[in-house]
Amino acid sequence: MKGACVLRILVVDDSLFVRKVITNHLMKTIEGVEIIQCDNGSTAFETYKSENVDFIVTDLLMPVMTGQEFLQEVHGLNEPYKCIVCTADIQEGTKKDLEQFDIIQIIEKPLTAEKLNILVSHIKESCNE
Amino acid sequence: MNNIQKDVLREHINVFTNKAAKLLSEIANQRVRLNVPEISLLSLKEESITESETLFPYSHIVSSSMKFGNEFTGRAVLLFPVNKAKLLVDYCMGIHHEKDEKDLVLAEMDYDVIKEISNIMLNTIIGGFTNLLKTTVQFTVPQIELLHVDKNEQVHYLQEDVKILLIHTSFILEEVQVEGLITVSLGVSSLDKLLEEIDILVEEAFQ
Numbered sequence: 001m002k003g004a005c006v007l008r009i010l011v012v013d014d015s016l017f018v019r020k021v022i023t024n025h026l027m028k029t030i031e032g033v034e035i036i037q038c039d040n041g042s043t044a045f046e047t048y049k050s051e052n053v054d055f056i057v058t059d060l061l062m063p064v065m066t067g068q069e070f071l072q073e074v075h076g077l078n079e080p081y082k083c084i085v086c087t088a089d090i091q092e093g094t095k096k097d098l099e100q101f102d103i104i105q106i107i108e109k110p111l112t113a114e115k116l117n118i119l120v121s122h123i124k125e126s127c128n129e
Numbered sequence: 130m131n132n133i134q135k136d137v138l139r140e141h142i143n144v145f146t147n148k149a150a151k152l153l154s155e156i157a158n159q160r161v162r163l164n165v166p167e168i169s170l171l172s173l174k175e176e177s178i179t180e181s182e183t184l185f186p187y188s189h190i191v192s193s194s195m196k197f198g199n200e201f202t203g204r205a206v207l208l209f210p211v212n213k214a215k216l217l218v219d220y221c222m223g224i225h226h227e228k229d230e231k232d233l234v235l236a237e238m239d240y241d242v243i244k245e246i247s248n249i250m251l252n253t254i255i256g257g258f259t260n261l262l263k264t265t266v267q268f269t270v271p272q273i274e275l276l277h278v279d280k281n282e283q284v285h286y287l288q289e290d291v292k293i294l295l296i297h298t299s300f301i302l303e304e305v306q307v308e309g310l311i312t313v314s315l316g317v318s319s320l321d322k323l324l325e326e327i328d329i330l331v332e333e334a335f336q
Binding site (some may be wrong): 014015016020021036059061062063087088089090091092093094109110115 | 131136137139140141143144146147150154158161163164165190219330331334336
């Protein structure tokens with residue numbers, strides 16, 4: 001990982017607990033990372049537009065605006081983005097729906113240390129690109 | 130139950146119900162969409178009757194219940210309105226018809242399908258709890274009942290020594306909205322165990 005790389009990561013999940021778990025892990029394992037937290041897709045999209053976000057980590061099932069709707073909006077901007085989805089929705093139909101977006105990986109909840117490390121390695125790779 | 134305990138519990142229940150929904154989608158060969166699960170804790174002494182009015186907005190329902198016990202004891206119930214239950218069964222059996230849903234009547238064989246659906250779904254959800262608590266429970270086979278209940282009768286779920294963990298989840302199949310209600314009632318000591326485990330998770334996350 002490049003020392004000078006500062007990543008702004010948008011973590012979107014309606015659960016404070018999940019946001020905290022992800023944030024803690026990223027802060028511990030990636031140097032110079034900045035985390036922005038949102039609890040639904042709507043505020044996440046507003047944040048995404050106004051902040052310089054390098055990486056999105058989002059849940060799908062959320063109140064107000066779902067992760068799919070949020071990604072639809074982000075995708076509609078026609079700008080490159082990097083995203084990992086963390087979800088409990090493990091239906092094939094959901095995975096198929098997500099194919100239209102530029103999703104690096106879908107990580108199935110519950111989030112374990114191993115899964116969080118996968119998330120970290122993708123983010124670090126992205127930083128090195 | 131404080132807000133953070135509720136947040137953690139909702140997140141875990143979200144995982145459990147999504148696993149159950151995946152299995153249901155495979156049985157029904159249909160995409161199942163879930164709403165964010167609502168959870169609340171009821172007891173006879175607290176919210177009682179006022180709260181119980183919102184248990185389920187239907188009076189003619191199919192109830193499938195399973196008791197579970199060991200170190201973690203309680204009863205899990207899956208409720209559907211009768212006409213929607215018949216639609217769900219038909220989708221699971223690959224039957225598609227144009228009948229008005231109010232004309233649909235459950236046949237004897239349909240109860241076996243409901244029993245199997247509830248067995249799979251409730252096992253998945255309770256199994257999630259027991260994995261979280263690192264314990265194992267024994268289940269009874271699902272008991273199916275057709276009920277006519279009004280708001281006062283719904284209180285029969287509430288007993289002095291039992292807390293009701295109410296999980297309200299809507300299952301939306303691709304072509305028809307089937308709303309279901311899952312309730313999990315826990316003995317006081319089981320609820321305490323669950324909250325203790327959650328407190329450990331919270332402590333780890335917030336340290």
